[in-house]
Amino acid sequence: MKHIKTYENEKVLVLGLAKSGYSAAELLNDLGALVTVNDGKPFEENPEAQGLLEQGIRVITGSHPIELLDEDFSLMVKNPGIPYDNPLVAKAEELHIPILTEVELAYQVAECPIVGITGTNGKTTTTTMIGLLLNQERKAGKAHLAGNIGFPASAVASKAQAEDDIVMELSSFQLMGVEAFKPQIAVITNIYEAHLDYHKTRKNYVAAKWAIQENMTEENYLVLNWNSEELQVMSKNTRAQVVPFSTKEKVANGAYLFEGDLYYKEEKIMAADELGVPGAHNIENALAAIVVAKLKGVSTEAIRQALSTFHGVPHRTQYVDTIEGRKFYNDSKATNSLATEMALSGFDNDKLILLAGGLDRGNGFDELIPSLEGIKAIILFGETKDKLAETAKRAGIETVILTSNVETAVPLAYEQSEAGDSILLSPANASWDQYPNFEIRGDKFMQAVKQLEK
Structure with missing residues (x-):
């Protein structure tokens, strides 16, 4: 870790805890800052705040008092999930206090190169693939996963050595809080419409994603999905070397799908x-990962071996088990229609039972109809089950079953299946009507699958 002097004796407010806030507070404290942590959760229910207090770090919990900003802070490090219209954040902006996220701190102290990955869908899978590939045949150091994938970037950067790499998944929320951040290689998997409740407009959302390349120079590489005309246009406005990947056309200096094979340049x-x-989306993810691996000198044989044995990450078209010839897949991370469409592209619909449903955000599901046509059966649950049932009927699905939740959906799906079929949980909805997060929803699905074996 670089022991920078930037924050020595500077008053810094860390707003919001969870993993990233906790790590940012620890790092700033180690760098000599005068840290105050403010989190909305009451102290007695807040183990992170309790842990920081034990380290001698000042904590204020239970509310976000505006008068905190009377203390002349020189910096705010904000949890990415806290919106900019939060009164404390808005007041900090009014006072011209710089507002960063902890990925900026990670960049400032990192001794090793960073590979940054962002996009609407596919970030986690692509990040995991890249980490796997960069650890193949490695003679020195290690590739560490970090960021939105669940490992706080500042904690990883503070431990990484000069011969390592940090492979960092970056959300639009995190990228809104960067200043000098400059990855050696950046990847944008795709850009669709998302998180408009936070960003307000699509233009703001796209700008947040594009911030990943803001400080890159001719020495750096920007890996872009060439299937997107929008990204092709945007590629004209970067100083980085653009390396494309595509499933639709040959691209001269990048990676592409051609006649069923994956190529890098002519190889x-x-x-x-x-x-x-x-899934077609995983071909795109793999092409992006191949570009990064090749830029970092990984051999073709190592890439082929690693990608052929990679079976996904939890809750993202994750293979779970085969029971009596039925294969079960957990894609609980599919919290919108687009993610479910992408998952469905990897299966034969006439041998597929789909489990879907969840939080009703007021949207319809007509865009799913082309992907649903020909599906053998669909089992629906949650607040949107009636809406999805209407969509399924318009798609021509004859077997539409409504049930209570994921746990009851699994045995019903099994009853409708036969050997050779696949049973896929890909909800097309957020989980919050019934489950605290998509991970718990996916865990409940996998537990229910295990129950079938008894």
């Missing part, structure tokens, strides 16, 4: 059907 890497994870 065949592997057959698409050798990938260990299903």
Whole structure:
């Protein structure tokens, strides 16, 4: 870790805890800052705040008092999930207090190169693939996963050595709080419409994603999904070297799908059907990962071997089990229609039972109809089950079953299936009507699958 002097004796307010806030507070404290942590959760219910207090760090919990900003802070480090219209954040902006997220701190102290990955969908899978590939045949150091994937970037950066790499998943929320952040290689998997409740407009959302390349120079590489005309246009406004990937056309200096095979430039890497994870979206993810691996000097054989044995990450088209010839897949991370469409692209609909439903955000599901056509059966739960049932009927699905939740959906799906079928949880909705998060929803699905074996 670089022991920078930037924050020595500077008063810094860390707003919001969870993993990233906790790590940011610890790092700033180690760098000699005078840290105050403010979190809305009451102290007696807040183990992170209790842990920081034990380290001698000042904590204020239970509310976000505006008068805190009377203390002349020189910096605010904000939890990415806290919106900019939060009164304390808005007041900090009014006072011209710089507002960062902890990924900026991570960059400032990191001794090793950073590979940054952002996009609407596919970030976690692509990040995991890249981490796996960069650890193949490695003779020195290690590639560490960090960021939105669940490992606080500042904690990882404070421990990483000069010979390592940090492979960092970055959300739009995190990228709104960067200043000097400059990855060696950046990847944008795709850009669709998302998080408009936070960003207010699509323009703001796209700008947040594009911030990943703001400080990059001709020495750096920007890996872009060439299937997107929008990204092609945006690529003209970067100083980085642009390296494309595409499933629709040959791209001269990047990675592409051609006649069922994955290529980097003119070199065949592997057959698409050798990938260990299903779906057209995972071909895109793999192509992005291949570009990064090749730029970092990983051999073709190492790439092929690693990607053929990679079976996904938890809750993202994750293979769970095979029971009596039925394969079960957990795609609980599919919290919108687009993610479910992408998951469905990897299966034969006439041999597929789909489990879907969840939080009603007021949207319809007509965009799913082309992807649902020909599905053998659909089992629906949650607040949106009636809406989805209407959509399924318009898609021509004959077997539409409504049930209470994921746990009851699994045995019903099994009853409708036969050997050779796949049973896929891909909800197309957030989980919060019934489950605290998509991870718990996916865990409940996998537990219910295990129950079938008894």
